[in-house]
Amino acid sequence: MSVSGPTFGWVLLGVVLRRLGALRQRHIDAVSRLAFNAGLPVLLFCSAAAVDYSRLAGARYLLAGVVATFVSLLASWAYCHWRGFTRPDTGVFVQAAFRSNLAIVGIALCHAAYGEAGLVLAALPVAVMTALYNVLAVWVLNVNLGGSRSIAGLLGGMARNPLLIGIALGVAVALAVDELPAVVPLAGDMLSSYFLPLTLVAIGGSIQLNTLHRLGPLTWEATAWRLCVAPAMAVPIALALGVEGRPLGVIFLLLSAPVAAASFVMVVAARGNGTLAANIIVLTTLLSCATVTLGFTALVYLGLVGDLA
Known part of the structure; x- marks a missing residue:
């Protein structure tokens, strides 16, 4: 609860404030x-700048996250085929199964669990997997929905993504200087302490409960894949690759986060089922407070995720 409580407490506060009319669109x-254009890019810059990239070759937890993403994608696609889902529904389902909100909710969970050390550990997976998510999502939606977005357009959009720019600049600074200026970790600490909660409140305020109408089995099954099946597959993969302690905790928290809001935008742009995508985002965000708490509690009880902050 010390990990999930502060994170999802802010999200629930946003829901309440929106319902009371104190928080408007x-x-x-x-x-x-x-958050997207300034706060989060600066926070990720500060975290990426503090990473010791001389140990990159030993970053098995990053490899575990990448492998787990591909396994989730392929396994959920096979499940959709077995269940006989239509191709448009398969596209929405598969994207929801492998794509977590790691850049906001995931990184907030890592900070709640491990403090600044959690942000430093999370910076590299967030950078690599954010780019990977975008590439895979475009491919999945193109195959199943017939989207027309080109690879060149995708790469151009990624090059202009403020989150990826912030991480890339942080990596460049880390490689160029031996010791960071004191203002960099100070700025990262302030942003993680004061700006992340504000961002989480905004996420809660953007949840529209009236979109949860006529929830069908497809919404619940996609939610179960995102919150339960995908993290459950990721942990054995990480353990098989020798990941343990805090890196294992970071990977679990990043991959157990709810569906990223950007998935809705991409589904609508590909002329897919936007209602289904929105319902999955809302439902995974609401239920993740329980699934993340239970999953992380089990890992703590088993002594697999190291000492908390």
């Missing part, structure tokens, strides 16, 4: 723009 839009 214009506030949510302003915070979201500030």
Whole structure:
């Protein structure tokens, strides 16, 4: 609860404030723009700049995250084929199964669990897997929905993504200097302590409970894959690769986060079932407070995720 409580408590506060009318859409839009264009890129820059990249070859937890992503994608696709889902529904389902909100909810969970050390450990997986998620999502939706977005357009969009730019600059600074200026870790600490909660409140405020109408089996099954099946497959993969302690905890928290909101945008752009995508995002966000808590509790009880902050 010390890990999931602070993170999802802010999300639930956003839900309550929106219902009470104290948080309006214009506030949510302003915070979201500030988070995407400034706050989160600077936070990820500070975290990436603190990484010791001389140990990159031993970053087995990063490899575990990448492998787990591909396994989740292929296994969920096979499940959709076995269940006889239509191709458009398969595209939405598969994207939801492998794509977590690691850049906001995931990194907030890592900070709650391990403090600044958690942010440093999470910076590299967030960078690599954010790019991987975008590439795989475009491919999955193109195959199943007939989207027309080109690879060149995808790469151009990724090159302009503020989150990836912040991480790339952080990596460049880490490789160029021997010792970071004191202002860099100070800025990262302030952003993680004060700005991340504001971003989580905005996520809660953006949840529209009235979209949860006529929830069918497909929504619940996709939610189960994102919150239960995918993390459950990731842990044995990480253990098989020799990942343990805090890196295992970081990978679990990143991969057990709810569906990324960007998945809705991509589904709508590909003319897919936007209602299904929105319902999965809302349901996974609401239920992840329970699934993350139970999953991380089990790992702590088994002594697999190291000492908490």
